[in-house]
Amino acid sequence: MTTPALDVVDLGDPATFADHDLDAFWRTLRDTYPVYWNPPVDGRRGFWVLSRYDDIMAAYRDDVHFTSERGNVLVTLLGGGDAGAGRMLAVTDGHRHHELRKILQRVLSPRVLSEVAAAVRVNTRQLIREAVEAGGCDFAE
Numbered sequence: 001m002t003t004p005a006l007d008v009v010d011l012g013d014p015a016t017f018a019d020h021d022l023d024a025f026w027r028t029l030r031d032t033y034p035v036y037w038n039p040p041v042d043g044r045r046g047f048w049v050l051s052r053y054d055d056i057m058a059a060y061r062d063d064v065h066f067t068s069e070r071g072n073v074l075v076t077l078l079g080g081g082d083a084g085a086g087r088m089l090a091v092t093d094g095h096r097h098h099e100l101r102k103i104l105q106r107v108l109s110p111r112v113l114s115e116v117a118a119a120v121r122v123n124t125r126q127l128i129r130e131a132v133e134a135g136g137c138d139f140a141e
Contacts (some may be wrong), residue, residue, distance in 0.1 A: 006033070006085060010041045026051055044078050063093035088117055 009025060010016055029036050029051035040046040050056045059066045068091055070085075071082030082091045089100045131137035 006036075009038075011038045012041060012044045012047070014075075015129075047074070047078070067093050070092050101140065 006140045034052045034055055036049040038047050038049055069085045071091055076082045085091045092100055
């Protein structure tokens with residue numbers, strides 16, 4: 001694997017990660033271009049890249065100036081956005097994020113999940129008993 005030069009690397013292309021050792025590239029970004037513009041390539045939109053931990057964490061915590069509501073996976077962002085934006089916790093910011101999180105915390109609490117886990121154990125044991133008594137089963141079914 002080779003280390004690509006700054007002017008030829010395309011972080012929007014998955015092949016970049018398969019074909020190159022990027023350790024030196026990331027080190028160069030952190031040392032000289034901590035805020036780096038990956039230009040548009042082959043019809044894909046350009047995007048900004050943060051390479052220093054403190055900068056990344058500052059952007060992550062600032063949902064006023066930075067958002068995950070258009071998606072949080074590069075291919076989705078470059079493709080125009082996430083269909084779950086504003087409806088799924090991972091792609092929702094601010095007040096709506098906190099509302100969704102409170103709902104999920106209630107229904108996914110340890111008390112509620114322990115009841116679900118107990119029911120899954122009972123059902124699993126029953127299904128295994130039936131499979132053993134029948135001499136086998138088709139797990140795909």
